[in-house]
Amino acid sequence: MTVTQDERRNGVDTATLFATLDAVKGQHEIAKFQFRASNNWVNGVHSRSKFAGFYGAMQELEHQHVTEVESDHPAVLVGQDEAPTPVEYLLHAIAACLTAGIANIASARGVTLTKVTSSVEGDIDLLGVLGLSDGAVRNGYEQIKVNFHIEGDADEETLRAIVEQSRRRSAVYDALTNPTPVVVSVSTS
């Protein structure tokens, strides 16, 4: 079978995408994933994480490449500004998750995209983190705004519906807008 234009629309292998959906329908266990990161403190508020392996599709898997990312605080927040702050990575996560969904959903709906860009803004009042608000100001973002610009061979209504469906199905959108349990444990020796 030759791969046709339709099967790789937007670079998405829709035939495999639909086959994957069918496989998961037949065996729900395939859909259980565990993603992982390991982090090492470097110095000051600078630390580095690695992404290597994960569990999914009923097996231990490794990414093709190990990726390292770093965080620090800017000078104005008493860091060395070696890397973006931890909270900035949340902005990448929401943009990248919605964009991936847009590409998959557009492809499934037969829409060829020519451009998808987004800018993300997260407003945060550090009175919370600094412990100066008596609990009146939250620690995290007060609001995150994601502004998409999307172009493709479909009308505006169709393009907007693709973004909306991506929002409804987004793992990161859910993780941010609804409570996600986070358990912190500690060993000291």
Place this chain on the structure above:
Amino acid sequence: MTVTQDERRNGVDTATLFATLDAVKGQHEIAKFQFRASNNWVNGVHSRSKFAGFYGAMQELEHQHVTEVESDHPAVLVGQDEAPTPVEYLLHAIAACLTAGIANIASARGVTLTKVTSSVEGDIDLLGVLGLSDGAVRNGYEQIKVNFHIEGDADEETLRAIVEQSRRRSAVYDALTNPTPVVVSVSTS
């Protein structure tokens, strides 16, 4: 004034940290920040974000370096595996945020750290994202576990209290465990 050992404990400039707290106490406006990312779709579910500027301390600021990060899906999720998934960046964000807090709080409390490492696991059932659960399975992580290992010149109780205080003050912990409003807007031309 010479920088002494105490003032740079753990690589944290505690004198400037306390001065920053005092400055913010005197003028709350200093604490209002806006972090930003811009994302470009590459191909398939692969996209790339840039972190460059942000607003804070009553001015527009630029990071010392522009940082680019990428996301993709692994082959088993019909991607090219060029980069970690969007949800993996949430795991870096929580580890890095808690680690930065640990370094700051330990320094403020006069504790010298020798090691801070963490491993993070996020369990996710993709039946939600794939639209195969009739809404019974959420899109995001069912649970995130952060396992810290911390060593320093303090007893176990003191080290555990530092991690706990970091958790209480963490921006990313709050962003994940409590609802964060996310507004998505779209332009098409």
